[in-house]
Amino acid sequence: MSVRVRFAPSPTGYLHVGGLRxxxxxxxxxxxxxxKMILRIEDTDRTRFVENAQENLVKSLLWAGIDFDESPDKGxxxxxxxxxxxxEMYKQSAQILVDNGNAYYAFDTSEEIDxxxxxxxxxGVAPRYDRTTMKSQYTLGDEATKQLIADGNAYVIRLKxxxxxxxxxxxIIRGEVVVNGKEIDDQILVKSDGFPTYHLANVVDDHxxxxxxxxxxxxxxxxxxxxxILYKAFGWExxxxxxxxxxxxxxxxxxxxxxxxxxxxxxxxKGFFKEAFVNFIALLxxxxxxxxEIFSIDELIKSFNLEKVNKAGAVxxxxxxxxMNSQYLRSKPLNELANRILPLIKxxxxxxxxxxxxxxxxxVKERITFAEEVPDFAYYMFEDIKEYEVDYFNKFWNENTxxxxxxxxxxxxxxxxxxxxxxxxxxxxxxxxxxxxFGPLMNPVRLIVTGKSxxxxxxxxxxxxxxxxxxxxxxxxxxxYSGVYSL
RNA sequence: GGCCACAUCGUCUAACGGUUAGGACACCGCCCUUUCACGGCGGCGAUACGGGUUCGAAUCCCGUUGAGGCUACCA
Numbered sequence: 001m002s003v004r005v006r007f008a009p010s011p012t013g014y015l016h017v018g019g020l021r022x023x024x025x026x027x028x029x030x031x032x033x034x035x036k037m038i039l040r041i042e043d044t045d046r047t048r049f050v051e052n053a054q055e056n057l058v059k060s061l062l063w064a065g066i067d068f069d070e071s072p073d074k075g076x077x078x079x080x081x082x083x084x085x086x087x088e089m090y091k092q093s094a095q096i097l098v099d100n101g102n103a104y105y106a107f108d109t110s111e112e113i114d115x116x117x118x119x120x121x122x123x124g125v126a127p128r129y130d131r132t133t134m135k136s137q138y139t140l141g142d143e144a145t146k147q148l149i150a151d152g153n154a155y156v157i158r159l160k161x162x163x164x165x166x167x168x169x170x171x172i173i174r175g176e177v178v179v180n181g182k183e184i185d186d187q188i189l190v191k192s193d194g195f196p197t198y199h200l201a202n203v204v205d206d207h208x209x210x211x212x213x214x215x216x217x218x219x220x221x222x223x224x225x226x227x228x229i230l231y232k233a234f235g236w237e238x239x240x241x242x243x244x245x246x247x248x249x250x251x252x253x254x255x256x257x258x259x260x261x262x263x264x265x266x267x268x269x270k271g272f273f274k275e276a277f278v279n280f281i282a283l284l285x286x287x288x289x290x291x292x293e294i295f296s297i298d299e300l301i302k303s304f305n306l307e308k309v310n311k312a313g314a315v316x317x318x319x320x321x322x323x324m325n326s327q328y329l330r331s332k333p334l335n336e337l338a339n340r341i342l343p344l345i346k347x348x349x350x351x352x353x354x355x356x357x358x359x360x361x362x363x364v365k366e367r368i369t370f371a372e373e374v375p376d377f378a379y380y381m382f383e384d385i386k387e388y389e390v391d392y393f394n395k396f397w398n399e400n401t402x403x404x405x406x407x408x409x410x411x412x413x414x415x416x417x418x419x420x421x422x423x424x425x426x427x428x429x430x431x432x433x434x435x436x437x438f439g440p441l442m443n444p445v446r447l448i449v450t451g452k453s454x455x456x457x458x459x460x461x462x463x464x465x466x467x468x469x470x471x472x473x474x475x476x477x478x479x480x481y482s483g484v485y486s487l
Numbered sequence: 488g489g490c491c492a493c494a495u496c497g498u499c500u501a502a503c504g505g506u507u508a509g510g511a512c513a514c515c516g517c518c519c520u521u522u523c524a525c526g527g528c529g530g531c532g533a534u535a536c537g538g539g540u541u542c543g544a545a546u547c548c549c550g551u552u553g554a555g556g557c558u559a560c561c562a
Contacts, residue, residue, distance in 0.1 A: 110559090178491095185558080190560085197561085246555075310493095322512090323513090326525095365525095366524055445521085446521070453523080455522070
């Protein structure tokens with residue numbers, strides 16, 4: 001059997017990281033099995049529809065490297081891939097169920113349903129549609145029902161759940177799940193506005209689109225029995241199910257919009273590499289066995305399998321995500337990094353050659369998490385020093401060091417090749433000659449050249465900055481602070 | 488409340504029924520070192536609890552507890 005899976009978001013906002021993980025697992029599963037990945041937009045709730053949401057969803061998915069074989073944009077032989085465009089199909093499907101006795105009409109208002117629920121809760125029973133007392137085809141009879149519809153009364157269509165059956169299905173991740181029909185509510189299939197609910201549309205589409213595996217979040221597990229009933233009512237085989245563990249926040253509750261950023265695009269904006277983000281997300285709830293932490297997308301595809309997906313929810317740990325990003329930052333080609341932040345560099349008003357930018361990135365990349373930090377972290381590589389760190393200045397700048405530093409720069413001045421190795425030889429000779437140490441000598445030099453107390457290798461910093469700039473800073477510093485030993 | 492599913496270091500996780508319960512993030516220490524990092528080495532730290540099955544249980548079964556999901560004319 002060929003593998004066909006789908007990612008089926010609602011266009012209600014932005015792509016949630018949990019949604020991305022679901023999409024990713026579907027994608028990895030499809031690619032692993034040489035199957036097809038389908039995007040279907042589930043927009044049956046027009047009250048929650050958000051303009052441009054679909055575009056945003058697709059943009060985030062594409063950013064992560066998840067593309068589709070069939071989608072609203074690409075089309076495909078099972079289209080359309082937007083549920084609102086499949087309206088007729090659901091209508092006909094619902095009619096089939098009414099005709100074959102697996103669904104029925106109901107005319108209750110939402111107030112009446114609310115009242116029913118309150119009665120049930122007060123009585124301590126589970127809220128469920130009460131076929132015996134409510135205004136449905138059950139209590140009204142077929143003739144009266146027909147008449148009410150003919151008269152233009154609003155109605156819904158409900159699934160007639162077999163009360164005396166035990167529903168069983170196999171979940172690839174969780175094993176067999178068993179639910180008693182008595183526990184299942186008569187789910188609304190068609191709303192009074194004529195639109196199908198998720199349950200109907202989902203089952204109809206998955207069947208007609210020949211979906212082989214439904215891989216979705218655990219929040220769908222409780223409604224899966226309803227879906228199984230639906231497939232049976234239609235006389236269809238149901239696809240295989242795999243319910244993914246939830247992504248949790250620090251409080252171990254389902255990651256949601258209410259608690260910090262969960263929109264994928266926020267992470268894009270923050271500067272995460274897609275490879276790092278995908279790598280991190282993939283390992284949240286799945287592990288191929290072993291100690292490997294860094295996986296390329298091809299490695300993920302190669303080793304992915306549903307059986308290894310965990311059952312328990314996984315907390316989304318930003319610190320590990322940061323670490324993951326820094327790992328990728330260190331291993332990425334310099335030209336890629338340089339091109340990535342070039343627009344940002346220009347935006348800051350810095351006019352530098354790409355080669356120079358690459359050198360600077362290489363200089364500081366082990367000290368930062370995001371490539372975008374470079375212009376701030378090492379601003380002194382792009383413009384004049386804005387200020388000297390006061391504590392550092394007061395600690396290291398005095399009459400002795402001034403004399404010492406001047407002597408060192410006299411030696412540096414003789415250098416034609418202003419590079420790391422040459423600088424190192426000169427510096428070491430000078431240390432031996434003056435009987436000082438690297439630290440006390442170079443700390444003030446760092447202050448003079450960068451204004452800061454921390455940073456990358458100082459010799460490399462000076463070499464990249466070049467002799468002219470280095471001396472410009474030295475001369476400026478001396479002209480301003482010679483004899484001034486406290487700020 | 489009911490239903491469903493879940494439970495290994497703080498977090499992500501590994502472990503044919505036989506391991507000193509392994510790795511990673513975070514944290515701490517040491518080394519490296521001009522600073523800060525990177526890196527290397529080491530430390531801290533877990534099988535929720537109680538019963539069973541078994542020669543032997545993190546692993547299988549039952550119960551308890553805990554935390555979660557669902558309980559919409561939302562998905």
